[in-house]
Every structure is written in structure tokens, then in C-alpha cells.
Amino acid sequence: MKLDKLFQSLLLTGAVVVLLNTPARSEDVRGDAKGESDKLSKNIPQLSKISHSAELLVQSPAPTNPPSGVVVEVTGVKANPTDKGVEVILETTQGEQLKITNRSAENNFIADIPNTQLRLPSGDGFTFRSQKPVEGITEITVANLDANTIRVTITGEAGLPAVELFDGDEGLIFGVISTVTAAQQPETPQIEEKPTTEAPAAQADEPIELVVTGEQDGYRVQDSTTATKTDTPLRDIPQSIQVIPRQVLEDRKPRTLTEAVETVSGVSSADTNFNAPAGTYILRGFEQGGNLRNGYRDVNGYGLTGLGTIERVEVLKGPASVLFGAVEPGGVINVITKQPLSEPYYNLGLEVGNRGFVQPSIDFSGPLNDDKTLLYRLNASYQNSNGFQDFVNTNLTTIAPSISWKLGDRTEVNLYYEYINFNGIPETFTTVFSDNTFKLPRSRYLSYPLDGQDYTTHKYGYTLTHKFSDNWQLRNNFAVTNFNATEEYTVGINLVDDRFLRSYAARRNYSQDNYFGQIDLLGKFNTGSIPHQLLFGFDVNRYVDNFNVIRLSVPPLDVFNPNYNIPEPQITTGGFSSFQTVQSYGFYLQDQISFQDNLKLLIGGRFDWITQKSGTDESEQSDSAFSPRIGLVYQPSKSVSLYTSYSQSFNPTEGFNPDDRAFEPTKGTQYEAGIKADFLESRLSTTLAVYQITKANVTTSDPDPERAAQGFSTQVGEQRSRGIELDVAGEILPGWKVSASYAYTNAEVSKDNDIPIGNRLEDVPYNQASLWTTYQIQNGDLKGLGFGLGLFYVGTRAGDLANSFEIPDYLRTDAAIYYRRDDWKAAINIRNLFDTEYYGSSSGLRTLVRAGAPFTIIGSISWEF
Numbered sequence: 066m067k068l069d070k071l072f073q074s075l076l077l078t079g080a081v082v083v084l085l086n087t088p089a090r091s092e093d094v095r096g097d098a099k100g101e102s103d104k105l106s107k108n109i110p111q112l113s114k115i116s117h118s119a120e121l122l123v124q125s126p127a128p129t130n131p132p133s134g135v136v137v138e139v140t141g142v143k144a145n146p147t148d149k150g151v152e153v154i155l156e157t158t159q160g161e162q163l164k165i166t167n168r169s170a171e172n173n174f175i176a177d178i179p180n181t182q183l184r185l186p187s188g189d190g191f192t193f194r195s196q197k198p199v200e201g202i203t204e205i206t207v208a209n210l211d212a213n214t215i216r217v218t219i220t221g222e223a224g225l226p227a228v229e230l231f232d233g234d235e236g237l238i239f240g241v242i243s244t245v246t247a248a249q250q251p252e253t254p255q256i257e258e259k260p261t262t263e264a265p266a267a268q269a270d271e272p273i274e275l276v277v278t279g280e281q282d283g284y285r286v287q288d289s290t291t292a293t294k295t296d297t298p299l300r301d302i303p304q305s306i307q308v309i310p311r312q313v314l315e316d317r318k319p320r321t322l323t324e325a326v327e328t329v330s331g332v333s334s335a336d337t338n339f340n341a342p343a344g345t346y347i348l349r350g351f352e353q354g355g356n357l358r359n360g361y362r363d364v365n366g367y368g369l370t371g372l373g374t375i376e377r378v379e380v381l382k383g384p385a386s387v388l389f390g391a392v393e394p395g396g397v398i399n400v401i402t403k404q405p406l407s408e409p410y411y412n413l414g415l416e417v418g419n420r421g422f423v424q425p426s427i428d429f430s431g432p433l434n435d436d437k438t439l440l441y442r443l444n445a446s447y448q449n450s451n452g453f454q455d456f457v458n459t460n461l462t463t464i465a466p467s468i469s470w471k472l473g474d475r476t477e478v479n480l481y482y483e484y485i486n487f488n489g490i491p492e493t494f495t496t497v498f499s500d501n502t503f504k505l506p507r508s509r510y511l512s513y514p515l516d517g518q519d520y521t522t523h524k525y526g527y528t529l530t531h532k533f534s535d536n537w538q539l540r541n542n543f544a545v546t547n548f549n550a551t552e553e554y555t556v557g558i559n560l561v562d563d564r565f566l567r568s569y570a571a572r573r574n575y576s577q578d579n580y581f582g583q584i585d586l587l588g589k590f591n592t593g594s595i596p597h598q599l600l601f602g603f604d605v606n607r608y609v610d611n612f613n614v615i616r617l618s619v620p621p622l623d624v625f626n627p628n629y630n631i632p633e634p635q636i637t638t639g640g641f642s643s644f645q646t647v648q649s650y651g652f653y654l655q656d657q658i659s660f661q662d663n664l665k666l667l668i669g670g671r672f673d674w675i676t677q678k679s680g681t682d683e684s685e686q687s688d689s690a691f692s693p694r695i696g697l698v699y700q701p702s703k704s705v706s707l708y709t710s711y712s713q714s715f716n717p718t719e720g721f722n723p724d725d726r727a728f729e730p731t732k733g734t735q736y737e738a739g740i741k742a743d744f745l746e747s748r749l750s751t752t753l754a755v756y757q758i759t760k761a762n763v764t765t766s767d768p769d770p771e772r773a774a775q776g777f778s779t780q781v782g783e784q785r786s787r788g789i790e791l792d793v794a795g796e797i798l799p800g801w802k803v804s805a806s807y808a809y810t811n812a813e814v815s816k817d818n819d820i821p822i823g824n825r826l827e828d829v830p831y832n833q834a835s836l837w838t839t840y841q842i843q844n845g846d847l848k849g850l851g852f853g854l855g856l857f858y859v860g861t862r863a864g865d866l867a868n869s870f871e872i873p874d875y876l877r878t879d880a881a882i883y884y885r886r887d888d889w890k891a892a893i894n895i896r897n898l899f900d901t902e903y904y905g906s907s908s909g910l911r912t913l914v915r916a917g918a919p920f921t922i923i924g925s926i927s928w929e930f
Contacts, residue, residue, distance in 0.1 A: 136589075137163060138184040138535075139215060142193035142207050149240075150199040153207065155215070157181075172203075173746060174219040174226045181215040183207065190288035190296050196799065196843065202226065204799060209287055210703060210747065212298050213662065218746065284802040285750050285795035286310055290360060291379040291399040293657065293667070294388055294600055295587060300741050301657075303667050303696025303708035305382040305754040307792050313804055314375065316839050316853055316881060318416070318894040318923060320448075322356065322370050322378070326398060327857055328835050329380045330790040330806035335828055336908050336915070341487045341520055342461065343369050348395030349382055349758055350786035350812025350829045351733070357389065357399040358524070361544050362581050362606055368548045369485040369522040371463035373426055373446045376403045382790070383735045383756060384714030386692035387671045390606065390651050394714040394733020394758050395786070404479070405440035405469040406430040411930050418923035421451040421458075438471040452492045453507060453919050456514040456629075459489035475532040483524040490517035494556065495904070496624065497911040498563050501870045505624060507902060507916045511566055513619055513629060516553035523547040526581075536589040546579040555619050557912035566624050566912065570617035570634055580607045598657040600669075608647040615640040645679040647717070655694075663700040667710075669693070675717050675730075686727040690715035704743040711736055718764060720778060728780050731762045749795035749803075759815070760784045766819040783816035784826060800851075803838040814866065824868045828906045830860035839881070853881030853894075864907040864914070872914065875903030888929040896921040 141156040155178075157163075167176040183191050193207040203220040210216040219226050286308035288296050299306060307329045319325040321342045323334040335352045337344035345354040355365040363370075382396040389397060409431035416424040426446035433439040448461040467481035493512040498504055505511070526544035533539070555570040583604035590597050617634035655669030670693045677686045696710030714733035722728065739754035763782030788810040796802050810833070812826040835858070841851035857877045864870040878899050883892035897920050905915040 136213060137181045139181055140184060142183070142191075144193075144195055144198070150202070151195070151205075153193070153195070153205060153217075155207065169225055172221040172223075172225055174221070175746075176217040177210060178215040178217070180213055182212070183209050183215060184296070190298075192283075192287065194283070208747070209298060211662075211700075212301050212659070212665075214703075216747070283312055283796055284310065284804050285748060286377075287750075289379050290401075291357070291381045291397070293655065294360060294585065294602070295598060295657070297657070299750070299752075300700065300706040300743075301665055301698055303698050303710040304712070304737060305739060305752055305756075305790060305792075307380045307382075307752070307794075307806075309378040309380070309804075311376050312802075313837070314372070314377075316883070317837060317855065317879070318881070318892070318925065319372065322372060322375075322398070322400065325372065325375075325378055326380060328804045328806060328837050330792050330808035330833065330835075331382065331788060331810055332380060332396075332398075333828065333830070333833065333859065334906055334915075336906050336913075341369060341491065341518070342372065342485075343520075346398060347828055348380070348393075348398075349756065349788060350810050350826055351393045351395030351758070351760060351784075352828075353393045353395055353397060357397055358544070359402055359528070359542075360399060361542055361583055361604075362389065362579065363400075363524070363544070363546055365577065365579075368546055368577065368579075369487055369520055370400060371444075371446075371461075371465065371483065371485045373428075373463055374402050374444045374465045374483060375400045377401045382754070383710075383737055383758065384692070384694070384712040384733045386673075386690070386714035386733075387655070387669050387694040387712065388653060390604070390649055390671070390673050391675060391716045391730070392714055393716055394735060394760050402465075402467075402481070403428070403430075403442060403444060405442040405467055407432055407437045407440055412927055414925065414927035416923050416925040418450075419921060420453060421449065422921075422923060423450075424448040433468075440469040442467045454492050455508060455510040456490050457492050457510070459487065459491050462486045477530050479528045481524070481526060483522075485522045485524075486520070488517070488519040490514055492916070494913045495916045496557060496560050496566065497864065497870050497872075497907075497914055498560065503902075503904065503914075507919060509624065509627070510629075511557055511622065511624060511627075511912075512555045512568065513570070513622070513631060513634075515555065515570075515634070516572075518554065519551045521549050538587050540583075540585040540587065542581070542583040544579075544581045546577075548577045550575050553617075555617075557622075558910070560624070560912060561621065564624060565621040567621050568619055570619040571614050572617060572636075573612070573614035575610070575612040577611075578609045581605070596659045600653075600655040602653050604651050606647075606649045606651075608645075610643075610645040612643045612645075613640075614642075643679065645677065647675065647677050649673060649675040665698040665700075667694070667696040667698070669695075673715070677717060677719065679719070686717075686719070688717050688727070688730050690730050690732075704747065706741040707739075708741070709738040718762065718780070720764065722777070722779065728764060728778075729762045731760055733758060733760045735759075745795070745797065749793065749797060752790070752792045754790045756786075756788060756790075758786045760786075763817075765817045768818045779818065781816060781818065782814070782820075784812070785815040786810060786812040786826070786829075788812075800841040800843045801838070802840075803836070805834075805836045805838075807834045808832070820866050821868075824866060825863040827865050827909050828862050828872070830862045830874070832858070832860040834858045837879075841883075841885070849884055849886040851881075851883045851885065853879075853883070855879030855881075859903075862907075864911065865909045870907075870911055872904050872907055875901055875917070877901050877903060877917070889926070890929070891926045892924070894923050894925070896923075 137157055139155045139157045143154040143156060145152050163178055163181060165176055165178060185191055190209055195205045197203065198205055201222050203222045206218045208216055288298055289306050289308055290296055292302045292304055292306045309325055309328060314325060323337060323344055326332045331349050333347045335345040335347045345352050355368060357363055379399045379401065380396060384394045385392055385397045412428040414426040424446055428444050430442040433441055444465040446463050451458050463485050465483040469479045471477050493510055495503065495505060495511060524546050529541040531539045551574045553572045555568040557566045558569050559567050561567055583602060585600060585602040588599045616637045616639040618637045619634050620631060651671055651673040653669065653671035658666040670691060672691050673689060675688045692713050692715055694712040696708060698706050698708045700706045712735050715730040717730045718728040720728050735756055735758045737754060737756040739752060741752045743750050761783050762780050763784055764778040764780050765782035767777040767779045788808060791807045793805040809831060810829055812829040814820050814822055814824045837855040839851055839853040842848055860874045862872045864872055877897050880895045880898050881892060897918060900920040903917040905917055907914045
């Protein structure tokens with residue numbers, strides 16, 4: 066994306082300038098700062114009076130300035146070519162408050178600027194990167210090192226860059242002269258009065274290439290909003306959270322959100338809604354239906370999510386009720402959508418693949434007026450595909466316009482609408498035989514091809530942000546999701562004599578509407594020398610479910626010799642209708658406290674009230690719950706964070722005890738500890754976590770046989786998950802990126818009246834690992850050519866809570882080859898390269914096992930202008 070244009074439009078009055086050239090001897094270059102420099106002279110001396118040796122400068126750290134407690138925001142990074150190299154401007158209105166601590170490491174000149182953060186006007190963090198900007202310089206990065214520091218890194222190609230520090234009219238300057246420029250320098254010292262912005266003729270044919278994003282750069286992510294509802298560095302969060310950035314999504318080309326999260330440890334698919342782009346997920350052993358959208362409740366396991374509208378995906382592990390209310394204890398998945406840009410951006414794309422896959426798409430954005438206070442974005446795509454089973458054909462349409470309107474210097478509103486429609490006849494399930502084997506080919510369609518499915522989701526709402534000051538702001542969100550479904554289908558319920566599949570057939574229609582409103586107050590303040598970041602909020606959620614079903618009669622299907630030619634299914638008895646509403650209110654309070662630069666506390670709590678009404682008699686059930694969270698982070702160095710945390714979650718449970726008392730909500734409790742570390746000069750990030758989650762108040766069969774026969778339950782069950790997780794993401798060498806994970810998960814029944822203690826929870830593997838890595842050639846005629854390789858291993862899983870059958874383990878291999886040059890991108894992505902037969906979730910029944918797709922190849926091309 067040409068997001069560097071977006072940053073250029075945010076230029077403010079004060080600036081810090083980084084002028085990049087290549088090494089030269091200090092006697093060949095002197096800086097003569099001119100103009101008014103009183104502000105910067107508080108921090109560094111005038112170079113008109115003092116001449117510096119660049120080589121000594123980078124090896125001699127400048128004095129460290131203690132944090133003042135006030136963080137200066139740099140709202141953009143702009144790169145301009147000059148006659149000697151390139152200047153990188155850190156845009157801020159508070160340049161006079163910036164100070165520098167510099168040092169050298171191997172071929173790197175490193176400058177840390179304390180009490181600063183890279184922040185877009187929206188509040189999102191970002192990273193700037195320029196690769197090979199000038200002869201002799203391999204890379205320049207500007208990134209948030211932690212919650213209070215910006216780091217500027219200049220990497221020399223053959224050795225340590227020689228850098229000279231001086232101040233000028235535009236701000237703070239690091240001067241480095243290229244080897245080519247140095248060779249052309251006269252023997253006598255030259256006085257450079259002011260950096261120019263004219264591009265050198267020698268580089269006119271090779272424009273500077275920048276990789277700049279408004280969110281995160283490459284595979285390594287530094288900030289997240291999901292864990293705290295504030296833009297917080299990952300290293301400051303006392304909980305495991307993994308982010309899948311847009312670059313990984315573009316490289317892997319997943320077709321559903323389920324495929325997108327395969328690179329995250331401890332996350333797997335529980336089921337999909339007939340292969341629609343929706344579903345439920347298993348996180349740390351517990352099933353969570355649906356996901357969040359931009360930090361607020363969006364859909365359950367049936368609603369649709371369009372992948373083309375997503376900028377990144379954030380996965381928060383462990384209980385999250387403190388911020389999001391009623392959820393399962395394993396964690397939540399939050400999709401962050403694409404936002405309008407302030408510079409014109411147009412992208413046309415086309416994907417084609419085997420089995421009739423075709424998907425054209427557009428992504429347009431830019432300003433609607435001259436002063437760029439009104440911005441728009443439009444994402445749209447259409448997908449048509451045949452399946453790997455007979456009769457299967459599906460269509461997916463997505464249209465998503467959004468508008469951002471800046472009402473003043475401190476107020477902004479974002480309006481959005483998203484339409485998603487999925488229809489067709491999707492793949493059906495396969496079955497496990499009595500000897501626990503799979504005997505049928507993946508292409509076998511184990512159902513009757515009736516009218517299929519038609520799902521439509523409408524999403525619309527707004528986000529309003531008002532800043533009272535630099536430290537206090539108010540946020541207001543309102544979101545609506547309307548989901549409508551029409552289905553006519555059959556699904557197997559049991560296999561008779563290992564041959565004849567008895568099926569449940571139905572014609573049903575249902576709607577699910579979710580209304581969500583939220584208001585947050587965010588503030589930064591100090592108590593003495595201790596900084597606080599406070600979040601106080603209130604939200605309300607109303608969920609309405611209407612369900613109607615008519616039972617149909619179909620004959621058993623011979624799975625070895627199926628005959629799909631049957632008469633029109635007849636309506637039978639057993640149809641019914643249901644209605645349910647869930648109304649919830651929640652207050653939450655959170656404080657992020659920095660006792661010291663390396664010691665941080667996160668503490669918060671939430672109180673919820675939930676009322677459920679269901680059935681024709683509208684029987685009512687009310688619940689309340691308090692969900693706390695507390696976590697501590699200790700950072701012995703800039704690259705290491707040690708953390709520990711305690712958190713709880715809750716989720717309402719429908720039903721009543723035999724004495725007519727409503728069931729209590731299930732309660733999840735987690736203890737977690739871990740270490741987050743950066744390697745390779747902060748290019749590679751890792752998270753190692755250990756945890757234990759206990760889910761109490763699980764319903765189980767009543768111990769009284771008579772009451773159990775009547776369908777009564779009791780609430781004494783308990784489930785427990787213990788595990789270790791490792792996630793790695795970043796860049797090992799220039800052009801070589803990696804995302805890898807491993808999870809050991811021991812999820813089992815710990816208390817129950819019916820299920821044996823120690824039984825494994827269904828669809829949860831003990832071992833799960835993934836590796837996705839890419840390499841892109843950086844120089845020469847093949848520059849822009851890249852390769853990708855993916856390995857995804859999932860261990861054996863229990864098929865049901867009784868552990869009566871297992872789903873075998875598998876290792877799937879994916880691959881990619883792509884070429885990116887200027888505004889063109891072309892790629893070939895292969896999923897299941899070696900055509901491995903594998904199986905996903907079981908949904909607790911032998912006849913509901915989801916077969917993995919065979920060899921799949923997709924070619925794509927896009928043009929960005």
C-alpha cells in the first residue's frame with residue numbers, strides 16, 4: 066500500500082529530520098546549523114561551535130534522560146530524497162522535547178528517543194521501514210521500542226555507518242554520506258547549510274522504495290488494542306496475545322478466518338457453518354463461537370465475516386470477560402477492519418484456481434474533499450467456487466463501504482456498512498466407521514443435494530472519538546449485525562451396519578440480530594511520579610434469535626453406493642419454533658500503572674447483568690457476574706518482558722435445576738506466566754507462555770437416574786486445560802520472514818457425574834505446530850521474487866467427550882511463489898501441496914467429521930495505483 070502518502074499528509078509544524086547518506090570521514094563533513102535552534106540547543110550543542118567525529122559519536126552513548134512522564138506523539142514519518150541520500154522526518158508538534166541516546170551494534174547505528182511514541186491521529190501505532198534507501202545503507206527503521214521510546218536504526222551494508230549529529234531549522238539531523246557521494250567529495254571540508262529535497266540525478270532511475278504501514282510492519286507486530294482497549298505494546302501486556310498482520314494474510318491467501326488463524330498456537334477450528342466464512346474456534350481447549358469486530362461484539366458462530374475487509378487479526382488467549390463480557394475462558398478472536406485513507410489508493414485484484422475458483426476484488430480509498438476531512442473506503446469482492454465433493458458449488462459476495470469524517474481538530478466519526486452473502490451447496494461431513502477408520506474417498510457427498518443454504522449478514526454502525534485534551538478522550542461505538550439464514554439440508558446422525566447413513570433432514574429459517582453500544586473514557590495522568598492510563602467504560606448488548614424448523618423425511622443413504630435420486634422429501638412431525646432474547650449491561654474499570662520504566666501493573670474489573678428470555682412462555686433467567694484481572698510485567702532489559710497474570714471469565718448457562726433454580730453462569734479462572742523476548746535487534750519477537758484454566762459450573766447429568774431420564778441436569782461439572790505455548794514472528798534476515806508456533810494442550814474433564822474423569826475434551830490436540838516462512842530476493846534482476854513454505858501439524862484429537870473415537874493427526878504442507886514489482890503483484894499459492902488426506906473437527910459425532918480439502922492452487926494478480 067502507498068501508506069507513505071498517508072503519512073505525508075499528516076505533516077505538522079515541528080519535525081525531527083534524519084538525513085541518511087553513507088560513511089565518510091569526519092573531517093570531510095561538517096554541519097553548520099543555521100536559523101533558529103534555541104529549542105533543540107537545550108538537548109544538543111550547536112555544530113557551528115563543535116565539530117563531531119561521527120565514528121566516535123556512534124560508539125559513545127549520549128547521556129540518558131530520565132522519562133518525564135509525558136509522552137510526545139510522533140504522528141507520521143515522511144521520507145524525502147536529497148542530493149546526498151534521503152531524509153526521514155518524524156512529524157510532531159513537540160520537537161523541542163525530544164532527546165537522543167545513541168549507540169552502535171555491529172553495522173547498526175541506533176538512536177533511542179525516550180518519552181516518545183509513533184501514533185497516527187487515530188491513535189494506532191505504526192512502523193516505518195525503508196530498505197536500501199541509498200548506496201551503502203541496507204535498511205532504515207523507525208519503530209516503537211516500548212511504551213515510552215522510539216528507536217531509529219540505520220544499518221550499514223559493509224560496516225558501521227559514520228554519522229554526524231547536528232541541529233537545523235527542521236529539527237534533529239543524523240547526517241550519513243554515501244560511499245558514492247564521499248568519493249566525489251573534495252579534499253577540503255564543505256559546509257552544508259541545509260539539506261535539500263531534490264532527488265539526485267544518479268538515483269533518478271531508481272526511486273527509493275519504502276515499506277510503510279499505518280498499523281504494523283511485516284510479520285513482527287509491536288502493538289495491540291484487543292487486550293486493553295488501548296493501543297499498548299505487546300511487551301507491556303501480561304497475557305499472551307498474537308497478531309496476524311495484513312502481510313501474513315496477503316502472503317498466505319487464506320479464504321476464511323478459520324484458515325487465517327492457523328499460524329497461532331493453541332487455536333483450531335471447532336466447526337464451520339456448512340463451510341461458510343463463519344464458525345466456532347477452540348482456544349486453549351475451550352470452544353468460542355464467533356468473534357469480535359474492532360473490539361466489540363459482532364457475531365456468533367453462524368454470522369459471516371468477510372476476509373477481504375480485514376486489516377489484521379488479533380488473538381487474545383485466556384479469559385477476556387473483563388473487557389468483553391460473556392465469553393468462554395479460552396480467549397477471543399478480534400478482527401480489525403480496513404479504514405479510510407487520506408491519500409488516493411486503488412487496488413484491483415483477481416484470483417483464479419482449480420475447482421472453478423474465481424474471485425475479482427476492488428479496494429478503493431481516498432479523500433472526498435480538498436481539506437481531507439472526509440475520507441472513504443470501498444471493499445468489494447465476488448467469489449465462486451466448486452467443491453471437492455460432488456454437487457458442491459458456493460458463491461460469496463462482499464460489499465463494504467466506510468466513511469471517516471473529521472468534525473474538527475479533536476472529533477472524528479467513522480461510519481461503516483458491510484454486506485455479505487453466502488449461498489450454494491457446500492461440502493458435507495464424512496463419517497468414522499466402527500473400527501475407527503475412514504474408508505470413503507473425500508469426494509463422496511454424504512447427504513442429499515437439496516436446496517442448500519443461503520446466508521446474509523448486514524453490519525453497520527459508527528465509532529465516535531472526541532479528545533478533550535492530549536491526555537483525555539471519549540469513545541462511543543454503536544454496532545448492529547443482522548444475520549438471516551434459509552437452509553434445506555440433510556446431515557448424518559448415525560451409521561447403521563457400517564453402511565447405511567441415517568440422516569436428519571430439515572427445512573429451516575432463522576435470524577439473529579445483535580445490537581451493541583459502548584462508551585469509553587480514556588485518560589492519562591500521574592500520581593506523583595507514577596503514570597497511569599485509565600479506562601472506564603459501559604456497554605449494553607441485545608441479542609435476538611428467531612428460529613423455525615420443519616422436519617423432512619429422507620431414506621438412509623448407502624455410503625458405498627449412494628443413490629441421490631429420491632422423491633421430493635415429505636414434511637414430518639417434529640418441527641418447532643423458538644424465540645430468545647439476551648440483554649446484558651456491563652461496567653468496567655482498568656488501570657495500567659507504570660511504577661518504573663520496567664515494572665508495570667495491569668488491574669481491572671467488570672460487573673455484568675444478563676437477562677435471558679426464551680420459549681413461547683418467555684421464561685426469564687437473570688444472572689450477574691464480576692470478572693477481575695490483574696497482571697504484572699517486569700522488564701529486566703529493553704528486549705525481555707517477564708509477566709504473570711490472573712483472570713476470570715463467565716458465560717451464562719441456559720436451563721434449570723430440578724428444584725427450579727436457574728443454573729449459575731460457568732466460571733473460568735486462569736493463571737498464566739510467560740516471557741516475551743525480542744531478538745536480532747528487535748526484528749524477531751517471541752512469546753513463551755504457560756497457563757492453567759479451570760472452567761467450573763459445567764452442567765452434567767443428574768445423579769438421580771429418574772431425574773436424569775427426564776432430561777434434568779446438575780451443575781457440578783468441571784473442565785481443566787493446562788498448556789505451554791510458543792509463538793515466533795518477525796524477520797530473520799532482510800527479506801526472510803517467519804511466523805511459527807507450537808502448543809501443548811492438556812484439556813480434560815476434571816469433575817463429572819457421567820463422563821470419566823480424565824477424558825480429553827473433544828477436538829483438542831495434545832500437540833499442534835505451525836511454520837510459515839517467506840523469502841523475497843532483495844537485489845538484482847530478480848528483485849521482488851519471493852517464495853513461501855508452510856508446515857501445519859495437528860496431533861490426534863478425541864472425537865467426543867466419551868473418547869469413543871479419535872481423529873488422526875496430520876501434517877499439511879502449503880507453498881507460495883510470488884513476484885512484486887512497483888505497483889504489480891502476482892502470486893501462486895498452493896494449499897495441501899502433497900494432497901494429504903486429513904480431517905478437522907468432529908462436533909462430537911462420528912458422522913460429523915469435517916474432511917480437509919485436497920490439493921488447492923490459486924493464482925492471483927493485483928494492480929495498485
